[in-house]
Amino acid sequence: MALAARGARPPAVRAAPGTALVEVRALQKRFDGQPVLRDLSFTLAKGETLVVMGGSGSGKTVMLRCVAGLIRPSAGTVRLFGKPIETLSEEDLLPIRRRMGYVFQGAALFDSLTVLENVAYPLREHTDLAEAAVRARVVDVLSLVGLGAEVLPQLPSELSGGMRKRVGIARAIVTEPEVLLFDEPTAGLDPTNSRLVAELIVHLKGGVCDTAIVVTHDLDLARTVADRIAILIGGRFAALGPREEVLASPDPAVQAFLGGEAR
Numbered sequence: 001m002a003l004a005a006r007g008a009r010p011p012a013v014r015a016a017p018g019t020a021l022v023e024v025r026a027l028q029k030r031f032d033g034q035p036v037l038r039d040l041s042f043t044l045a046k047g048e049t050l051v052v053m054g055g056s057g058s059g060k061t062v063m064l065r066c067v068a069g070l071i072r073p074s075a076g077t078v079r080l081f082g083k084p085i086e087t088l089s090e091e092d093l094l095p096i097r098r099r100m101g102y103v104f105q106g107a108a109l110f111d112s113l114t115v116l117e118n119v120a121y122p123l124r125e126h127t128d129l130a131e132a133a134v135r136a137r138v139v140d141v142l143s144l145v146g147l148g149a150e151v152l153p154q155l156p157s158e159l160s161g162g163m164r165k166r167v168g169i170a171r172a173i174v175t176e177p178e179v180l181l182f183d184e185p186t187a188g189l190d191p192t193n194s195r196l197v198a199e200l201i202v203h204l205k206g207g208v209c210d211t212a213i214v215v216t217h218d219l220d221l222a223r224t225v226a227d228r229i230a231i232l233i234g235g236r237f238a239a240l241g242p243r244e245e246v247l248a249s250p251d252p253a254v255q256a257f258l259g260g261e262a263r
């Protein structure tokens with residue numbers, strides 16, 4: 001799918017496979033002095049999907065928001081596309097944020113806007129595409145997530161939970177970001193829709209966007225999409241490594257967590 005051919009402005013240079021797109025070092029985040037993230041370090045390389053698992057309230061969303069530059073770390077560094085974000089002003093952060101797509105927990109769609117307007121929103125913000133091109137682009141990405149043009153005039157309230165999730169993913173990929181950030185993409189979905197979303201994430205990896213961080217407590221999702229898995233317990237990674245290695249980790253805390261999630 002060639003966004004450039006439709007007249008938008010994709011990033012001038014795309015990273016080579018293996019390049020570090022996200023580098024997190026000794027990340028800490030406290031709220032009112034209370035530590036949530038105590039010491040997180042990881043690198044996300046171009047071409048890989050990192051799944052971060054953790055229980056409810058373990059700080060998964062906080063971590064993702066730090067990576068997206070939506071909130072500032074209390075300590076440590078976050079480098080995006082080679083740039084340390086703590087040294088950047090809000091204004092300088094914007095073009096970097098645009099290179100990342102964020103799929104919010106829930107779908108976080110605008111309730112009063114149609115599907116067309118929801119998905120078109122980032123295009124209208126960040127490009128000067130003509131109306132016809134915007135619509136064509138929206139139809140393209142909806143088809144990528146398995147939705148037809150008949151949903152264009154519908155309001156989010158008229159869609160099923162699984163369809164709303166797909167629209168949220170379509171909105172995140174419409175500008176062809178280099179990194180996708182998924183916050184609990186299967187939360188609240190039934191097993192069938194959860195499996196469809198997992199397959200969609202795998203499908204996107206083969207084309208639109210091959211680099212992602214997926215935050216979840218869904219073990220089936222992790223098994224399906226992860227290259228590497230990190231397990232967040234007590235503000236630190238109790239394990240971080242290739243999928244099979246982490247799933248077979250002898251660490252009792254990791255096994256206790258995985259056993260609990262598998263039940």
Ligand SMILES: Nc1ncnc2c1ncn2[C@@H]1O[C@H](COP(=O)(O)OP(=O)(O)O)[C@@H](O)[C@H]1O
Pocket residue numbers: 031036054055056057058059060061062063
């Ligand atoms: N803006 C905030 N102010 C104060 N506490 C927060 C804020 N955001 C998150 N927290 C706290 O941080 C902890 C981790 O939250 P969160 O990242 O949402 O967990 P989850 O792993 O379920 O996504 C929770 O105890 C939550 O109350």
Ligand SMILES: [Mg+2]
Pocket residue numbers: 060061062105183184
């Ligand atoms: Mg969360």
